[in-house]
Structure formats: C-alpha cells, structure tokens
Amino acid sequence: MAILDVKGLCKSFGSLVAASDINVSVDSHEVVGIIGANGAGKTTFVNLVTGYLKPTRGSIQFDGRNITRMPPRAIIRAGISRSFQVPQVFGSASIFDNVLIALGIAHDGQFPVWRPLRRADLVSAADQILDRFGIAAHRDDRASQVSQGVRKLMDIAMATVHRPRLLLLDEPTSGVSVEQKFALMDVIMAALRAENITVLFVEHDMDIVARYATRVLAFYDGTIIADGVPQDVIEDPQVRRYIIGEQLRLKAEP
Amino acid sequence: MLTLVAISVDGLVYAAWLFLVAVGLTLILGVMRVLNVAHGGFYSFGAYTAAWGIGIYFDRGWPAAGSFFVLAAAAIAVGLMLGLLIERGLLRWMYDRDEVIIALVTYAVFLILEDAVLLVWGVDPYFAYQPSTLLGNTDIATLPFPNYDLALIALALIVGGILWWVLTFTHRGKILLAVIHDREMSVFLGINVPRVFTVTFVIGAMLGALGGAVTAPIISVTPGIGVEVIVLAFAVVVIGGMGSIAGAAIGSLLVGLAHAAAVHLLPQIELFVIYAVMSLVLALRPRGLFSQAQMRRI
Amino acid sequence: MKRDRTMACIAVVLIALAVGAPLVPSWVVFIGIISLAKGLVVLGLLVLWRTGLVSFGQSLYYALGAYAVGLAYRHTGLTDAFVAVALAAAVAGVVAFVLGFLLAGYRDLFFAMLSLAFAMILYGVLVKSETLGSTDGFAIPVPTFAGFKPGGADAQGNQIMLFVFTAICTFAACYVAQRYLASTAGHLTTAIRDNEIRVEYLGYSVKRAIHTKYVLAAMFAGIGGALVSMSVGHIDPEMAYWTTAGEFVFVAILSGPASVAAPFVGSILFELTRSYAMEYTPHTWHLVLGAALLIVIMFLPNGLWSLFRKSARAT
Numbered sequence: 001m002a003i004l005d006v007k008g009l010c011k012s013f014g015s016l017v018a019a020s021d022i023n024v025s026v027d028s029h030e031v032v033g034i035i036g037a038n039g040a041g042k043t044t045f046v047n048l049v050t051g052y053l054k055p056t057r058g059s060i061q062f063d064g065r066n067i068t069r070m071p072p073r074a075i076i077r078a079g080i081s082r083s084f085q086v087p088q089v090f091g092s093a094s095i096f097d098n099v100l101i102a103l104g105i106a107h108d109g110q111f112p113v114w115r116p117l118r119r120a121d122l123v124s125a126a127d128q129i130l131d132r133f134g135i136a137a138h139r140d141d142r143a144s145q146v147s148q149g150v151r152k153l154m155d156i157a158m159a160t161v162h163r164p165r166l167l168l169l170d171e172p173t174s175g176v177s178v179e180q181k182f183a184l185m186d187v188i189m190a191a192l193r194a195e196n197i198t199v200l201f202v203e204h205d206m207d208i209v210a211r212y213a214t215r216v217l218a219f220y221d222g223t224i225i226a227d228g229v230p231q232d233v234i235e236d237p238q239v240r241r242y243i244i245g246e247q248l249r250l251k252a253e254p
Numbered sequence: 255m256l257t258l259v260a261i262s263v264d265g266l267v268y269a270a271w272l273f274l275v276a277v278g279l280t281l282i283l284g285v286m287r288v289l290n291v292a293h294g295g296f297y298s299f300g301a302y303t304a305a306w307g308i309g310i311y312f313d314r315g316w317p318a319a320g321s322f323f324v325l326a327a328a329a330i331a332v333g334l335m336l337g338l339l340i341e342r343g344l345l346r347w348m349y350d351r352d353e354v355i356i357a358l359v360t361y362a363v364f365l366i367l368e369d370a371v372l373l374v375w376g377v378d379p380y381f382a383y384q385p386s387t388l389l390g391n392t393d394i395a396t397l398p399f400p401n402y403d404l405a406l407i408a409l410a411l412i413v414g415g416i417l418w419w420v421l422t423f424t425h426r427g428k429i430l431l432a433v434i435h436d437r438e439m440s441v442f443l444g445i446n447v448p449r450v451f452t453v454t455f456v457i458g459a460m461l462g463a464l465g466g467a468v469t470a471p472i473i474s475v476t477p478g479i480g481v482e483v484i485v486l487a488f489a490v491v492v493i494g495g496m497g498s499i500a501g502a503a504i505g506s507l508l509v510g511l512a513h514a515a516a517v518h519l520l521p522q523i524e525l526f527v528i529y530a531v532m533s534l535v536l537a538l539r540p541r542g543l544f545s546q547a548q549m550r551r552i
Numbered sequence: 553m554k555r556d557r558t559m560a561c562i563a564v565v566l567i568a569l570a571v572g573a574p575l576v577p578s579w580v581v582f583i584g585i586i587s588l589a590k591g592l593v594v595l596g597l598l599v600l601w602r603t604g605l606v607s608f609g610q611s612l613y614y615a616l617g618a619y620a621v622g623l624a625y626r627h628t629g630l631t632d633a634f635v636a637v638a639l640a641a642a643v644a645g646v647v648a649f650v651l652g653f654l655l656a657g658y659r660d661l662f663f664a665m666l667s668l669a670f671a672m673i674l675y676g677v678l679v680k681s682e683t684l685g686s687t688d689g690f691a692i693p694v695p696t697f698a699g700f701k702p703g704g705a706d707a708q709g710n711q712i713m714l715f716v717f718t719a720i721c722t723f724a725a726c727y728v729a730q731r732y733l734a735s736t737a738g739h740l741t742t743a744i745r746d747n748e749i750r751v752e753y754l755g756y757s758v759k760r761a762i763h764t765k766y767v768l769a770a771m772f773a774g775i776g777g778a779l780v781s782m783s784v785g786h787i788d789p790e791m792a793y794w795t796t797a798g799e800f801v802f803v804a805i806l807s808g809p810a811s812v813a814a815p816f817v818g819s820i821l822f823e824l825t826r827s828y829a830m831e832y833t834p835h836t837w838h839l840v841l842g843a844a845l846l847i848v849i850m851f852l853p854n855g856l857w858s859l860f861r862k863s864a865r866a867t
Contacts, residue, residue, distance in 0.1 A: 529676075
C-alpha cells in the first residue's frame with residue numbers, strides 16, 4: 001500500500017494558483033526527488049502535505065489515514081516530518097539543546113512540566129543523533145552562529161527525532177557550497193537509510209537528484225508534468241523546456 | 255431620539271479627542287516601531303504649558319480671540335523641545351536594542367516627565383477655561399453643545415486630513431511610508447532614516463502635546479492626567495492597527511460612540527468600555543483593524 | 553553538569569531573613585513581606601518574558617487573589633492563611649484558564665494590551681461596585697495559621713508569622729518554577745520566542761504551552777495578591793490598575809530573566825528604593841525610579857541579576 005497518497009490537491013491564494021490537481025502516490029522506502037523552477041509549487045506541496053497550508057480541494061492520505069485537515073503538530077505525531085529551505089532552529093540555544101528539546105517533545109507527552117529535560121537517557125540520545133549527522137563537534141555552539149551546512153544538518157536531525165516514516169526535505173543542499181553538497185547528502189542519506197524512512201527531497205541540483213533519487217517528480221506551474229525514474233524525467237522534453245533547460249548547440253563542426 | 259442625538263454628538267466629540275491624543279502615538283509606532291509611553295508626558299506638558307500660557311495671556315488682557323494661538327504655540331513649543339531632547343539625547347542610542355527595552359526606556363522617560371511637571375508647576379490644579387467659553391453654544395435638536403467641543407471635531411478632521419494628504423501625495427510622505435514598511439530597505443535606498451526618525455518623533459510629540467493643549471480649557475489640569483490618557487491612546491492605536499492613521503481614526507470613532515452610548519445608557523460600564531471594544535476588535539482581527547501584511551516564513 | 557545550587561541558596565537566604573526578622577524594626581519585616589509577595593508576581597512574569605511575552609495585566613490576578621481572600625472573609629469569616637492562599641491561587645488559575653484560550657493566540661504589543669484590557673475591566677467593575685467599597689476598598693483582619701493565632705495585639709508577632717509564611721510560599725513557588733523551567737515545557741519558553749513554527753513542527757502546540765505558562769503566572773500573581781492583602785490588611789481596586797501591572801513589569805525587566813531568584817532580589821531593591829525615595833523626595837520619587845531604570849537599562853542589559861552572576865546569560 002502506498003505510504004503517501006495525494007489526490008486532486010489544489011491550493012489557491014486568491015487569484016494565485018499555487019497547486020493545481022496534484023496526484024501522486026509514493027510507496028515505502030522510495031527516495032523521490034522533486035524538481036521544478038522557483039514558484040512551481042514544490043514548497044507549497046511540502047507545506048500542504050505537512051499541514052502548514054490547507055488545500056482548497058483534494059485529499060492527502062498517509063498510510064491509509066486522512067491527514068488533509070490536520071495541523072502540523074498532529075501530522076508530526078502521526079509519523080511525517082520535514083526539514084526547511086531556510087533551517088528553522090532555536091537560534092539562541094546550542095546545537096545540542098536544539099536536538100535535546102526535540103527529544104523532550106517527542107518523549108515527554110502532552111504536559112511535560114515536571115521531568116527534567118536534561119536527563120541521562122535524553123542526553124545520550126541527543127549525543128547519538130549529533131554523531132550520526134556528523135555535527136557533534138559543534139555541540140556547544142550557538143545555532144545562530146554556526147555555518148549554514150551545520151544548521152541544515154541539525155534541522156534535518158531534529159526532524160528525525162520523532163522516528164518519522166515519511167520525511168520531506170526542502171532543498172537540503174541549498175545555501176551549501178558546491179564541493180560540500182555531495183558530502184552533505186551522503187551524511188543525510190546514510191543517517192536516513194539506518195532509519196528506514198521514505199524520503200521526498202526538493203532539489204535544484206540535477207546531479208544530486210540523479211545520484212540519490214529512485215524516482216523524480218517534476219513540478220511546473222503548480223502541476224506535476226513528469227513522474228518517473230530520474231533518467232526518463234531528465235530526458236522528458238517538457239522538463240527540459242521548463243526546468244532543466246536545453247543545451248545550446250553550436251553550428252555543426254566541419 | 256434626543257438620546258440618539260446626544261450619543262452621536264458626544265460620541266463624535268470624544269472620538270475627535272481620542273484621535274488627537276492617539277494619532278501621534280501611532281505615527282511614532284508605525285515609523286519607528288517605538289512604543290512611546292512618554293506620549294503621556296507630552297500630553298501633560300502640553301496641557302500644563304497651555305494652561306499656564308492661557309493664564310498669562312488673559313492676565314495681560316490681550317484679545318480673547320488670540321488665545322487659541324496660545325494653545326497651538328504651547329503644542330509646538332513642547333513638541334519641539336521635548337521631542338528633540340528625548341530623541342536626539344536618549345532614544346537614538348537605543349535603536350539597536352530590543353523593542354521591549356526601548357519601550358521601557360520611554361516608560362522611564364514618562365516617569366521622569368510626570369515628576370518634572372510637579373517640579374515646574376506644583377501640585378495644585380490649573381484652570382484655563384477661557385478659550386472654551388469664547389465660542390458659545392450651538393443647539394442641535396434642542397440640546398446645547400459647546401462650540402469648543404464641536405471645534406474639536408473640526409480640528410481632528412483637519413489634522414487627520416493633513417496627515418493623510420502628506421503621507422499620500424507628498425514626496426516626504428512617501429519616504430515616511432517607505433520607512434514604515436521596511437527600515438532596512440529604506441537605508442539602502444538612500445533615505446536618511448535617522449533624520450526621518452527625528453522628524454517623526456518631534457511631529458508625534460507635537461501632536462501629543464496638541465492633544466493636551468486643546469484639552470486644557472475643558473478640564474482641570476492636574477498631575478496624573480498623563481497616566482489616564484496614555485492607556486486610552488494605546489488602546490486606540492491597538493484597535494486601529496499599529497502605524498495606521500486611518501485605523502486610529504476609525505478606532506477613535508468606534509470607541510467614542512461606544513463610550514458615549516455607555517455614558518447615556520449603561521453608566522456602569524463607562525470606565526472600561528474602551529477595553530471591551532478593544533477586546534472585541536482584537537478577537538475578530540488579531541492585529542487590529544488595519545495591519546501590515548505578514549511575509550511568508552516557510 | 554554542575555549541580556544547580558539556586559534552591560539551596562534561596563533556602564539559606566530565606567531562613568536567614570526569617571531568623572533575623574524579630575531583630576529588625578517592623579517596617580523592615582513589612583517591606584520583606586511585600587517584596588517577596590510582589591516578587592511572586594514577577595516570577596510569573598519571568599516565565600512569560602522568557603517566552604517573549606510581556607503581560608501588562610498581571611494586576612488582574614493580583615487583585616483577584618486579594619479580593620478572593622477579602623470576599624471569603626466577608627462571607628465566611630475565613631482568616632486562615634493557608635486556605636486563603638490556596639483559594640487565591642485557585643480563583644486566579646480558573647480565570648486565567650478561561651482567558652488563556654483567547655490570549656494564547658496573541659503576541660507582542662497585542663498580548664500586552666489585551667492582558668491590560670482585562671485588568672482594566674476588572675478595575676472598572678471594582679470601582680463601580682458599591683458593595684465592594686468602590687475606590688475605598690475594604691479592610692481584612694490579621695490572618696490565622698491553621699488555627700494558630702499569634703498574640704492578638706502584637707502587631708510585630710503577626711507580621712513575623714506572616715513573613716515566615718510568605719517565605720515558605722516563596723520557597724515553594726521557586727521550587728515549582730525551577731522544576732518547571734528545567735522540564736521540556738520550561739524550555740519551550742525561549743524556544744517559542746526563537747521559533748514558533750519549529751515547535752509546532754516538532755509536535756507540540758505553542759498555544760497550549762503559552763496557555764499553561766499564563767495560568768502558572770496567574771496563580772503566582774494571585775498568591776502574591778493574597779499575601780499583600782493579608783499583610784496590609786486592606787484591599788482596594790488600585791491593585792488592578794494598569795500602573796500596578798506596570799510596576800511588576802518594571803521590576804521584571806530590572807531583575808532580568810536569568811534565575812528564579814532574580815525577581816525577589818529585584819523586588820526587594822525596588823521596594824527599598826521606593827520607600828527611601830518616597831521618604832526623602834516625596835514629590836520626585838517617580839523621577840528617581842525612572843532615572844534608576846534608565847541607568848540599569850543602559851549599563852546592565854541583563855538586569856540587576858548580572859551584578860551577582862557575571863556569567864549570567866540572558867536566555
């Protein structure tokens with residue numbers, strides 16, 4: 001059964017149509033790349049699936065459960081999580097504390113008012129997570145002062161704390177320097193593979209998409225114009241026209 | 255029917271007064287993002303200076319008609335002196351601090367101004383009733399209303415009109431609007447934001463002092479009038495939306511009419527009807543009647 | 553991780569003060585009670601301030617606590633301090649629970665003004681109420697302590713007893729606050745201030761977190777109001793007025809958000825400064841306070857507490 005089933009999803013902001021009849025079905029353990037130009041509706045899609053926006057029409061099913069109208073916090077507790085294009089972190093806290101707070105929310109129930117947050121089991125779990133994502137060296141640095149790459153990794157690490165079964169990553173390598181992009185994705189994918197998570201990631205870099213995705217969705221103008229294995233989608237004429245671009249052909253060589 | 259007339263006219267008069275008192279505050283808040291608690295101090299100083307000036311004016315036996323200029327002069331003088339002193343002397347060192355801290359600085363200034371009033375003018379009340387009796391009364395549906403009160407309505411309309419015209423049609427006004435929307439961007443566009451701040455603060459101070467000056471002839475000017483007024487001004491600003499002059503106008507109107515209705519129909523709630531109106535508006539529109547669009551976060 | 557000695561220090565100081573109480577003039581004991589009681593209100597403000605919220609309406613719960621005690625005395629003859637404090641906390645808590653549903657959705661100036669509005673509405677109701685004595689308020693008698701009534705006419709004995717009681721309440725409140733702030737919910741203060749979206753996306757409701765803090769702060773304020781009324785022996789609507797709320801905010805900012813002990817240090821300094829200022833410069837004590845506030849803001853950005861702890865971070 002599909003882990004994520006989106007049917008007829010539409011979203012308008014007044015006269016601006018951000019999503020128009022989106023249909024997609026994702027199976028467990030797929031790694032899906034989402035590509036498209038800016039404004040094509042990729043982040044809107046992520047926002048809709050994770051409950052930040054409510055669709056004008058359509059439905060979203062997660063593991064058979066209708067999550068269309070649920071608020072983000074309920075969707076998180078149901079087993080979906082996401083990272084952000086601009087990392088959303090607790091700027092005044094340390095890297096360690098950011099992850100610790102995420103763990104506290106995950107473990108301490110609806111009224112976490114009495115058990116100390118800094119207790120042995122959560123502290124060691126936090127250290128493990130920092131290790132897995134390779135940011136343990138920045139443990140005590142303030143989140144607002146570390147580099148974008150570290151912040152991104154922490155943002156994604158915090159998203160995995162809940163043990164989600166479905167994870168949506170919004171431009172995980174944007175803002176990271178070119179030579180670090182692959183290293184970053186290697187770390188992320190290794191950490192996620194250990195958890196058996198289904199991943200959808202929004203990405204502009206076609207090399208990254210080709211390397212890590214088992215399937216690609218191409219967005220244009222609020223709809224999905226291509227859906228298939230990376231090779232097919234990248235070759236698709238519409239995708240070439242609207243997203244990737246054509247390579248200029250010089251005059252034929254003599 | 256008579257009650258309706260009474261409520262309408264009293265409501266308009268109270269609305270006019272609220273607008274005059276609150277418009278300077280919303281201007282400073284909108285342009286500088288500063289919650290100027292000292293606004294109550296501008297009001298007090300304006301009222302006391304006007305009352306004191308009126309006293310001297312009539313002691314010298316000068317022509318009564320000119321007494322209105324004393325009110326205006328008091329407002330301008332107080333606004334200029336206090337505004338410049340506070341903005342250039344204190345606030346400009348604080349702009350990089352947290353908004354709450356800046357508000358506390360203005361609160362400290364307010365405390366100082368409140369006692370400064372006592373030091374300058376003492377604790378006894380001042381009366382400067384003469385200008386209010388000069389204009390006589392008008393009968394509306396057989397009910398007498400002082401023309402001075404009706405003139406307040408005209409003044410509020412004039413002040414509101416001038417502000418609206420300046421902001422919408424003049425170059426300087428557009429600069430103010432730019433700073434209201436995005437301070438950082440304005441700096442990059444070459445706008446002299448520190449000068450805009452100084453000018454705005456002084457104008458806001460003058461408007462606050464004007465509120466006090468025109469009120470002086472119809473109350474007994476005592477210590478503590480600033481304290482009562484500052485909270486009302488804030489409520490109007492919040493109802494209207496921070497930085498919105500139109501919002502302050504409509505907010506004043508809503509509160510003015512509600513207050514007049516309470517006074518005539520339900521006196522038990524007169525004291526807090528403004529807060530009830532504010533709570534109602536905020537429940538329906540959480541950022542006030544006219545608020546700026548919020549940028550998308552994620 | 554170094555052990556947090558805050559609660560031990562607080563206990564030591566409070567015990568020292570209690571032991572010293574019979575040795576100092578009664579006005580000092582009186583100031584002590586008032587400082588600690590008002591410090592409780594400020595403790596609640598600290599929790600809210602860490603969350604990025606400034607309530608300009610804690611005077612609502614301060615007054616509710618006092619009037620709850622007063623009305624309980626009027627209608628049932630209640631004088632027991634333990635019951636009074638519990639009643640005040642309960643009344644404040646219930647009202648805050650109801651109002652919290654609305655308030656938890658607001659931030660910044662709007663939260664401040666809306667909280668102020670509710671306090672002023674109570675003020676208006678109290679002033680217009682003839683049965684409650686209007687602006688004069690009414691008097692309440694000396695409290696008893698679980699049946700034990702300290703020597704009737706011995707005002708000094710009564711105040712000392714009340715001071716010890718207040719000190720115990722203070723310690724209990726500090727303990728509760730300290731545990732709360734150390735828990736996950738307690739960390740959802742600066743976290744919410746930093747990034748609400750992130751908190752929601754970690755699975756916790758920001759509204760619920762704020763609602764809980766608001767109720768906690770209200771209960772502290774209610775207890776503070778009850779203690780002050782029992783000490784002063786009088787209740788009036790001024791307790792609900794916005795300037796009273798402003799005073800609490802003043803002390804909160806003065807003390808800084810770094811420690812649960814800070815509100816009490818700030819409160820004691822404030823009450824002492826105010827007493828001396830009123831005594832020696834009765835017409836300019838506002839000026840003195842204003843100037844003091846300016847000095848603290850300009851030179852001690854982390855509040856007075858940073859004088860004690862150089863390493864105090866403004867969390």
